[in-house]
Amino acid sequence: MKYTINQFRKDYPNDDVCLDMIFKMRYAKQPCCPQCSQATTFKRITGRRAYQCSDKDCQYQLYPTAGTVFEKTKTSLVDWFYVIYLMTSTRNGVSGKEIQRQLGVTYKCAWRMGHQIRKIMASGGDLLTGxxxxxxxxxxxxxxxxxxxxxxxxxxxxxxxxxxxxxxxxxxxxxxxxxxxxxxxxxxxxxxxxxxxxxxxxxxxxxxxxxxxxxxxxxxxxxxxxxxxxxxxxxxxxxxxxxxxxxxxxxxxxxxxxxKHLQKYADECSFRYSHRDKGQLMFHTILNRVVV
The missing domain is CATH 3.30.420 (Nucleotidyltransferase; domain 5)
Structure with a gap:
């Protein structure tokens, strides 16, 4: 099923929604706080990309973007998600200049975003057969x-x-x-x-x-x-x-x-070709690889 731009905008309207998605993908299967070992909830810390344990005696903090391509980035998470959307929904990919034009960022920033996402697209896993x-x-x-x-x-x-x-x-x-x-x-x-x-x-x-x-x-x-x-x-x-x-x-x-960079582009094309019939799943496959 094709994942349209309208669906994307509805699913990810702002940075808070994007951060919540990253948090759920990384920690949804974690039954308790890693610090106090209590079955508790984590609440968002306003103004920061962090969540805090609701236990008053613990207050342990989790940073969902730590260790991912989003760590320390000043570019909004919505923009990152949108570049992932473009690279998984277009037949022949998207250039750094096009990312620069659409986001209004520098070419250096656009180029880096593209390459960081291409690294995640690298293939591997089980042996091919048949x-x-x-x-x-x-x-x-x-x-x-x-x-x-x-x-x-x-x-x-x-x-x-x-x-x-x-x-x-x-x-x-x-x-x-x-x-x-x-x-x-x-x-x-x-x-x-x-x-x-x-x-x-x-x-x-x-x-x-x-x-x-x-x-x-x-x-x-x-x-x-x-x-x-x-x-x-x-x-x-x-x-x-x-x-x-x-x-x-x-x-x-x-x-x-x-x-020097040809392998990254080859990985991008291979990923898109291998997932060409998966529509919205292709986008979420990249998100899953980001948070692993």
Missing amino acids: VVEVDETYIGGLDKNKHAKDLKPENMGRGKAKQPVISIVQRGGEVRTFVVDNVGSGNIYSLITGNVEKRSKLITDGFNSYKWVGKQYDHVPVKHNNNRVTHGEKHTNTVEGFFSHLKRTISGTHIHVSP
Whole structure:
């Protein structure tokens, strides 16, 4: 179900509501005060992002934003929640300049908010299983826009002068993306074995770095040619579709992304793709990760 801007504004009209949400998410399952061990309630301290135990002999204080990306921030919690909303509701993300325009903050502040939220979007967890596609792509500009040193013969070749990226997609499930130094068999081996359950059906193209895959997985290599034809499940269309989304986000929304920060943008795209049918749940998934 789509989470609309009107619903968001109704749910989070001010900082007090946002702080109450963070408090509930962090401490709702805590049956008693950690200081006095009494089953008590916590009351909001006016003018501060803090709650205090209602026991007069205790008065222990909790700070819900401590240890989160909201700690010590002078930017309102509503603005933080709104940036999370934008990054989870837009198809191709939102740029730092757009955050700056909408919130009226400095670009430095907008850029930092975006990157802090992208860190929370990093994927991981259980191994992928079932039918899994793996492929590599390269992020970078056109040759005509590169420096002369990058166009020398020793710098040319598969992925050179561009940043290699490998994605692993479970059909009907999650995608995980990794920015790597090279697409050699060593890198690919560690990524696949660390993210895909053994004996899963693994579909790749005919690149030499995948030749070892058949020893540990049900490997289905796809030979690409000028007359591409999809035969049943023997294709890499899913991961290639994700690459199209990734490149549209980088070249369309952000215009340019440095190799230093590319992994964060890849994590953002992967998160949005993996949760693309979850609407409002995507927004609250980020909030849950913030308070963990």
